[in-house]
Amino acid sequence: MSVRVYDIAHARAGDKGNTSNISVTAYDEAGWQTIHRELTTERVLAHFRHLGAGPVRRYELPQLRALNFVIENALGGGVTRSLAIDPHGKSLSAWMLMIDLPGHNEGAA
């Protein structure tokens, strides 16, 4: 079944220059298996591309059931010069959580 990242994980966004750093942490093992398998750099890039963002790098921290995404060019030129209402992109964590993923199995352990 398909699942929204929001339902299985939580996220936090931070910035450095024009790069957004968004972590995604699964609530449980089933959620971890799904985000680890399905929340790919390609999917994240497609979701953030309208911001002019990319490339995207993904780091895995299995012991924390967490992924760390580093999304370049996501902040409208960077915190200090962006015209955006949220130049830090702190709200982008919520955008990450809007991604829909296929193949979630609640019973997975």
Added chain:
Amino acid sequence: MAPTKIRIGCGAGFSDDRIPPGVEIVERGELDYLAMECLAERTIARETLDRAKDPTKGYTPVLLERMEAIMPPALKRGIKIVTNMGAANPMGAANILRKHAPDWGCPDYSCAVVRGDEVTDIMRAHPELALMEDGAPLESLLPRMASANAYLGADVVAQGFATGADLVITGRVADPALFLGPMLHAFGWSYDDYAKLANGTLAGHLLECSGQLTGGCFADPGKKEVEDLAGLGYPLADVWADGRVEISKTPGSGGRLDIATCTEQLLYEMHDPTAYITPDCVLDASGVSFRQLAKDRVALDGARGKPRTATYKVVVGYFDGYMGSGEMGFAGTNAVARAKLGIEVVKERLRRRGLTYSEMRIDLIGMNSLHANDAALAPEPYEVRLRIAARTTDKKAAEAVGAEVRSLHMQGPTGAGGGVNFGARQILAVKSVLIPREWVKPEIVMERAA
């Protein structure tokens, strides 16, 4: 004799951070040290400009208000303080504190000042340096440079405390170093003991954003609950001489400290977890894990340290023109269409005045302002605010943006209300370069001697 354990609290995580939780952690946290991080990437550029206008200024503007609340209860308890509120003028900060502290009941204390992070002269002498962001030569920014500061490490903070100072005031120091410095000083750790430096840096990284570790930036009603978010307490770290670290927060305060909040803050602005570069070490946090020892008490495991790099990072602040912006609200039937007409009217009026902009951004607040998503796909809200922001090198053109938006009250579509003209703001942007460590000469100066 060196202590076996110290306790370091965080008293502020950004320049305008809330003061009451800082007072609370001082009064109830049983701290040995208090660190306050108040210097965002570009703040120091603005404070360098303040100093140019008035040589006694250039420290963090909230310095006196914060210290009046923090210093008396801290000094009374023998808590030593380190802060980067010196910003562009650490000695100026120390001097103004000395002037006011007796009125706060602090007639007698010792203050060490860290200087030498400012490297504008070095920048001018090395226009060939390549900017980290785009590889372009630094030369292109030099005519517009407002500030340049190297991120110093924990060694200078420790040297500050080694003078016996109760208070160490710095300019630009890496945020985690404000926490690692007291550890280096208290335990006499070798500056090459990377296992310990990694643990201390990890603790500093977790603590430096104050309430973001303890339930701030976290709550989602019905999904992720935070107990008494209004009474959010600031975090503290118990550090042992062997490098062990446990994190907690002000006893009896609100908030939440557990594996979930620690995981979010661990990865906050970390980028590559295998190589978090600080002036003190390269932290490999990829194997970090957390153990919940009790409610609001977490042990840190698995930090690894690699040798520090041969360079300091320098952040260069530079002028990047002006930004003008304004907002106007619409509500009720056809609100979005009226907002869109308002946008077209403002753009056309600016065009007919002959004003041009290198970049213009249009938002419909309530529909697409935060994520720039496709407004056509968003459900039409009952009310919406149009926002127009534009960049230009001409201050008058920047001022015109908000003025034209605000005049929609009287000369725009029907039912335009709640307009705001945010005026023109001078943009101070930042870029970075790396320079060899030996070019930078930090020094510790006692405030009395100034």
